[in-house]
Amino acid sequence: MPGRPPSMLDLARRLGVSRATVSNALRGKGRLSPELAGRIRALAAELHYIPAHAGRALRTGRSATIGLIVPDFGQPLFPIFAQAIERAAKRRGFAVLVGDSLGTAEGQAAEIDNLIGRGIDALVIIPTRGTTVEAGSQPVPVAVIDSAATRGNTASSDHRDGGRQVAHHLADLGHRDVLLLAGPTDSKVARERTAGMVEVFTAAGVAPQVRHSTTSFEAGAEIGAAVDPAGFTACAAAYDALAIGFVTALTARGVRVPQDISVTGFDDLVWARIVSPPLTTVRQDLAAIADHALAVATGERQGSRLFPVDLVLRASTAKPRHKNQHLTGGAS
Amino acid sequence: MPGRPPSMLDLARRLGVSRATVSNALRGKGRLSPELAGRIRALAAELHYIPAHAGRALRTGRSATIGLIVPDFGQPLFPIFAQAIERAAKRRGFAVLVGDSLGTAEGQAAEIDNLIGRGIDALVIIPTRGTTVEAGSQPVPVAVIDSAATRGNTASSDHRDGGRQVAHHLADLGHRDVLLLAGPTDSKVARERTAGMVEVFTAAGVAPQVRHSTTSFEAGAEIGAAVDPAGFTACAAAYDALAIGFVTALTARGVRVPQDISVTGFDDLVWARIVSPPLTTVRQDLAAIADHALAVATGERQGSRLFPVDLVLRASTAKPRHKNQHLTGGAS
DNA sequence: CTGTTAGCGCTTTCAC
DNA sequence: GTGAAAGCGCTAACAG
Numbered sequence: 001m002p003g004r005p006p007s008m009l010d011l012a013r014r015l016g017v018s019r020a021t022v023s024n025a026l027r028g029k030g031r032l033s034p035e036l037a038g039r040i041r042a043l044a045a046e047l048h049y050i051p052a053h054a055g056r057a058l059r060t061g062r063s064a065t066i067g068l069i070v071p072d073f074g075q076p077l078f079p080i081f082a083q084a085i086e087r088a089a090k091r092r093g094f095a096v097l098v099g100d101s102l103g104t105a106e107g108q109a110a111e112i113d114n115l116i117g118r119g120i121d122a123l124v125i126i127p128t129r130g131t132t133v134e135a136g137s138q139p140v141p142v143a144v145i146d147s148a149a150t151r152g153n154t155a156s157s158d159h160r161d162g163g164r165q166v167a168h169h170l171a172d173l174g175h176r177d178v179l180l181l182a183g184p185t186d187s188k189v190a191r192e193r194t195a196g197m198v199e200v201f202t203a204a205g206v207a208p209q210v211r212h213s214t215t216s217f218e219a220g221a222e223i224g225a226a227v228d229p230a231g232f233t234a235c236a237a238a239y240d241a242l243a244i245g246f247v248t249a250l251t252a253r254g255v256r257v258p259q260d261i262s263v264t265g266f267d268d269l270v271w272a273r274i275v276s277p278p279l280t281t282v283r284q285d286l287a288a289i290a291d292h293a294l295a296v297a298t299g300e301r302q303g304s305r306l307f308p309v310d311l312v313l314r315a316s317t318a319k320p321r322h323k324n325q326h327l328t329g330g331a332s
Numbered sequence: 333m334p335g336r337p338p339s340m341l342d343l344a345r346r347l348g349v350s351r352a353t354v355s356n357a358l359r360g361k362g363r364l365s366p367e368l369a370g371r372i373r374a375l376a377a378e379l380h381y382i383p384a385h386a387g388r389a390l391r392t393g394r395s396a397t398i399g400l401i402v403p404d405f406g407q408p409l410f411p412i413f414a415q416a417i418e419r420a421a422k423r424r425g426f427a428v429l430v431g432d433s434l435g436t437a438e439g440q441a442a443e444i445d446n447l448i449g450r451g452i453d454a455l456v457i458i459p460t461r462g463t464t465v466e467a468g469s470q471p472v473p474v475a476v477i478d479s480a481a482t483r484g485n486t487a488s489s490d491h492r493d494g495g496r497q498v499a500h501h502l503a504d505l506g507h508r509d510v511l512l513l514a515g516p517t518d519s520k521v522a523r524e525r526t527a528g529m530v531e532v533f534t535a536a537g538v539a540p541q542v543r544h545s546t547t548s549f550e551a552g553a554e555i556g557a558a559v560d561p562a563g564f565t566a567c568a569a570a571y572d573a574l575a576i577g578f579v580t581a582l583t584a585r586g587v588r589v590p591q592d593i594s595v596t597g598f599d600d601l602v603w604a605r606i607v608s609p610p611l612t613t614v615r616q617d618l619a620a621i622a623d624h625a626l627a628v629a630t631g632e633r634q635g636s637r638l639f640p641v642d643l644v645l646r647a648s649t650a651k652p653r654h655k656n657q658h659l660t661g662g663a664s
Numbered sequence: 665c666t667g668t669t670a671g672c673g674c675t676t677t678c679a680c
Numbered sequence: 681g682t683g684a685a686a687g688c689g690c691t692a693a694c695a696g
Contacts, residue, residue: 018667023692051449058688059671073414078411079414082405276608362681362682388673390690391688
């Protein structure tokens with residue numbers, strides 16, 4: 001066993017050619033006889049030659065690596081996002097260095113510096129709540145995954161339209177008394193989702209009660225345990241976890257979903273299908289967003305893009321009880 | 333704005349010293365006057381000098397980067413694992429390049445080659461089901477996260493003991509008719525968990541029925557929908573998702589958990605606390621496993637280690653109905 | 665069509 | 681205490 005892996009020079013010497021020729025043969029550049037190229041490639045395969053990445057990176061100034069910064073891998077949506085981004089990157093020949101902001105602005109800034117120092121060619125970032133990443137502020141191209149409210153090269157779902165779709169659905173069912181679980185005030189995404197809902201409800205003459213909180217299951221459960229169920233017939237949450245927490249607390253109190261109260265979420269997490277009742281929610285097209293983020297990061301495309309979202313109808317929404325009774329009463 | 337970031341040579345020239353001196357000053361090596369070292373560091377900070385990673389990697393032969401290969405980021409446990417590993421790596425000054433096996437042996441092999449080619453210093457791998465990774469087969473140190481059945485440098489939970497704890501718990505409650513959702517036959521982890529359960533049940537004179545399937549919620553639901561609930565009083569699953577699917581299907585059929593049937597899972601996913609009823613399950617110490625994997629990968633420690641797991645008691649397990657009636661009957 | 669040369673930015677002897 | 685020189689492995693320009 002040789003102590004260290006074979007280098008290009010080793011190949012070149014064994015064949016009596018120069019390193020440049022080996023380089024050309026292996027990468028199909030330059031012009032050289034097919035016969036020689038074949039011999040070189042055969043030897044490379046035989047010796048398990050693997051090009052040293054550091055040498056290439058140093059010479060070309062590029063590393064074929066992108067950095068990905070997520071707010072918190074512990075939250076359910078981000079790993080799925082990361083997976084979509086990893087695939088989009090691999091498709092383009094890029095590897096992914098990951099950084100976790102730990103949910104703080106300082107963590108995010110530290111990760112940016114760390115990844116940049118490691119020579120990434122581009123940065124894809126899902127900003128932590130309350131932070132903004134300027135596209136031009138870094139020495140590498142930056143693609144931001146966030147909301148339409150973010151400036152620069154962003155890839156994002158049309159969160160506002162998702163809010164509109166939810167509100168339309170509930171308003172069409174006849175709900176007039178609505179509780180809005182709007183999530184954190186410092187999240188652009190949450191604000192967009194909420195704004196879309198408020199927009200449609202207002203146009204329909206409905207004035208929803210708005211409650212802010214974190215995005216967690218626990219926050220939803222807390223509100224669900226404290227709220228007066230007689231005060232509304234529908235609850236629209238800006239996050240699935242909030243909605244599911246809310247439903248769980250309500251169910252524990254004997255309130256039935258959707259018979260007594262309809263509930264909606266956002267994101268279509270795996271668990272939205274699984275909970276009882278399955279949750280009406282909004283699905284993002286993560287693959288499309290990831291692809292655009294990578295296209296921007298690698299310079300294939302420029303500019304921001306907004307991706308449509310789909311309302312997924314499930315069993316957690318129905319006509320309001322009140323309304324049903326009213327209609328029945330009117331008909332009899 | 334300068335076209336490209338400052339290099340060590342730029343610093344050296346501006347101060348009229350050599351590159352070696354700058355290198356020494358920045359890294360506190362070599363002996364040089366504190367005064368000069370201070371001036372060098374001040375200038376470096378002022379110019380936002382960031383050492384070029386590729387240059388250092390080429391020279392030292394090490395990249396301060398580890399590769400992490402997971403079977404599937406879409407499954408709930410792996411992202412949490414990845415997060416723990418990312419933190420353990422950062423603590424040691426390593427960054428993490430991630431690869432997703434896409435659940436296949438070929439995908440895993442391709443990722444290994446890809447990451448090795450990128451010059452990682454070590455590899456941490458959570459093997460895809462049915463695959464084995466030999467520690468010595470790669471040109472870099474490899475740490476495997478899996479089961480005690482894996483040879484080489486592995487970090488793993490004591491899955492078998494987790495199985496024993498679950499079985500003890502159920503046997504102590506009085507269950508004699510038990511259904512085992514054993515998961516996939518080609519997963520070492522699933523086999524260990526199942527073996528632990530079978531071991532204790534057998535010693536207690538209980539012969540569980542064993543069912544194999546994938547690890548998914550859907551597989552659990554399918555079994556729950558098809559099974560005869562009169563055939564057993566407890567169901568022990570090798571994965572939380574299996575257990576939760578099973579409970580969901582059972583509940584839909586009007587079977588009550590835990591009154592009619594007790595159910596247990598494995599892994600303590602976030603959702604185990606959230607479902608109704610909250611699931612009795614087994615928790616792994618992910619942080620400790622991640623830390624050992626990194627210690628092995630970086631050469632701090634050697635050898636395999638097995639980490640204890642904890643049985644988490646929640647509301648999905650209770651004494652069997654039969655038993656209760658029998659006791660009541662006997663007392664009256 | 666192929667080989668020579670130079671140099672990416674850094675660290676590490678070793679000489680002053 | 682400090683500097684000079686060499687070289688990690690690769691590729692781009694140019695010369696043959």
